[in-house]
Amino acid sequence: MKTKRIDKTFEELKQKKEKALVGFLSAGDPDLNTSLKIIESMCAAGLDIIELGIPFSDPTADGPVIQRSSARALKKGITIKTVLEMTRKIRTYSDIPIILFSYYNPIHSYGAKAFYNDSVSSGADGVLVVDLPPEESDEMTSKWPGNELALIRLIAPTTPIERMKKIAQESSGFLYLVSKTGVTGSAGLDTQEVTVNSRLLGSITNLPICVGFGISEPEDVRKIAPDVDGIVVGSAFERIIEENLNNPNLDQILGEKVSKLKAATKL
Amino acid sequence: MNSLINKESLTDGFAPLKTIACPDSNGHFGIYGGRYVGETLMPAILELEEAYNRITPQEKFKKELNDLLELYTGRPTPLFHAKRLSEHLKGASIYLKREDLAHTGAHKINNTLGQALLAKWMGKKKVIAETGAGQHGVATATAAALFGMECKIFMGTEDIKRQAPNVLRMELLGAQVVPVESGTGTLKDAMNEAMRYWVGAVVDTFYIIGSVAGPHPYPMMVRDFQKIIGIEARKQIMDLAGRLPDLLIACVGGGSNAMGLFFPFIDDPVEMTGVEAAGKGISSGKHAATLGEGSVGVLHGSKSYVLQDKNGQIIEAHSISAGLDYPGVGPEHALFKDIKRANYVSIDDNQALDAFKKLCMLEGIIPALESSHAIAYAMQQAPRMNKDSIIIVNLSGRGDKDLGIVSTIFK
Ligand SMILES: Cc1ncc(COP(=O)(O)O)c(C=O)c1O
Secondary structure (H helix, E strand, O other): OOOHHHHHHHHHHHHOOEOEEEEEEEOOOOOHHHHHHHHHHHHHOOOOEEEEEOOOOOOOOEOHHHHHHHHHHHHOOOOHHHHHHHHHHHHOOOOOOEEEEEOHHHHHHHOHHHHHHHHHHHOOOEEEEOOOOHHHHHHHHOOOOOOOOEEOEEEOOOOOHHHHHHHHHOOOOOEEEEOOOOOEOOOOOOHHHHHHHHHHHHOOOOOOEEEEOOOOOHHHHHHHHHHOOEEEEOHHHHHHHHHOOOOOOHHHHHHHHHHHHHHOOEO | OHHHOOHHHHHHHHOOOOOOOOOOOOOEEOOEEOOOOOOOOHHHHHHHHHHHHHHOOOHHHHHHHHHHHHHHOOOOOOEEEOHHHHHHHOOOEEEEEEHHHOHHHEOHHHHHHHHHHHHHHOOOOEEEEEEOOOHHHHHHHHHHHHHOOEEEEEEEHHHHHHOHHHHHHHHHOOOEEEEEOOOOOOHHHHHHHHHHHHHHHOOOEEEOOOOOOOOOOHHHHHHHHHOHHHHHHHHHHHHHHOOOOOEEEEEOOOOHHHHHHHHHHOOOOOEEEEEEEEEOOHHHOOOEOHHHHOEEEEEOOEEEEEOEOOOOOEOOOOOOOOOOOOOEOOHHHHHHHHOOOOEEEEEEHHHHHHHHHHHHHHHOOOEOHHHHHHHHHHHHHHHHOOOOOEEEEEEOEEOHHHHHHHHHHHO
């Protein structure tokens, strides 16, 4: 698969001896315009990769913070179409890799082929479908008419090593290592466990590894960064959004959070 | 009454039936079923499938389960000829498969004993479950108490209100009932939360899913634990009437009591009808007729029919009966619908309440509101069939849990 923007980002970061800061946001939370402003501010503050969450009514892999953010976006009428329009807008000012993050049902409903075509033409680089394991993903990718969209796969702490190898072989772009057995935003991050799992995964793949779930503070980032290629932060951003729903400086606050986290990715 | 069915027939519960083409090795029933879960859960459901295939065919396991079904649950449950109801309707003879007489008052116990025993064999000491009507929660809490397991039940806050007696029962049985506030506080939301909890606890916790829904191997496993209903009913009707029935009727929430009754008859010339909840009426949009009004989608780990909007967002279901109030349905029913092996209809809240009253007055049986949907459809069909015809209705549960709802309506 062609994953030009993703590959380029990781290469450049390597030269600069930095790790990628990957930001997850529920697209359109708290509303379309604010969301676009937030994204612009986060990009300007040094975000390396963005994951745009397509909201879903029944997000079973997400903790309460992202559940609520998804519900707010849905209330504002955000759909795949809106998220693709947002992607197009981001492309007018940035080459940042954009990963669409979704549950399978909205994509199934949109149609796998149309989803591929519209994602590529709007400038998205990859898609991560959280409830579509390798066992089922052929039904989606077999309908893709090209190979310009990376399918980002998850590796969990529960994934046995043989399965890890198989998943890694079929992947492109980067691998997303789930930091702990739990839904997004769970407390109790064990950075040592993450390090062990990252090194294990690193020993069987050449793909970049990004770690996420439950990472919120620069100290965590600093501890995990040496053993991975990127760090994903989601619930921590969404928590800030939720706490500042009517704050006109929301975009600035998130930009500042990105700067702090980004600084911690520089070795 | 126990002589209606001989003992070794209970062992048939796991004997291969003629037609076991489904699911395929990846858990697909045609285009339905499958395993649509996050990576964290994948190893656990693969492990479960392996354990299910390895453990449940063993004689020792079968004997342990059959003994429980007989001596603890009280199986076989009777097949009762509802003569006064049949006479009243002036048509087909109606027989009731009395799952309401199984221990804990519904068919759900067949499945929870099977899964909890499997959990025990796998060395798991903690179980969780979702529940709507509370019957699956009670049956899980019961099995957990019997095996000395720690038990958590996820239940929507609306259901906690409308099925209060079952909440108390679960607590008495030592289970922790976790209230779920999200969505409409009903079965779908309880299942969402159970799945989330499982993601965090998957290493040592067994998730006992309560219907023929969820990712593979659940739809197959729950069907196999529930098919004892149909195996018994088939023998019993042959003994009582000397022939196969013309029509099987069962209510469909996720579809476990229906599949349990239907499956052993799939190779027979017998019609099958699943009854979904039409809630306040199909045209009101407030219903739970997933097969009737839904479209193909993915919810709670499998592909099947779901109630969804044009963007693939799940729509809330509605029914007076908490056990049918669910916007999804088991994948094997989706296949049965498509290949026309079964027929799916719907019955609204008022029709179910009428049937509830009729069964109380004519037969001295207080049915669950879920089962009342099946009775209501039998009441529509029986008069259209001739007197020699036979209908078997799955009386999936008893109605004690519903007295609160019913008393406010009948006042
Ligand atoms: C008595 C009874 N019947 C039916 C159902 C519906 O479930 P299923 O369709 O899986 O049989 C329930 C669910 O709670 C129930 O309690």
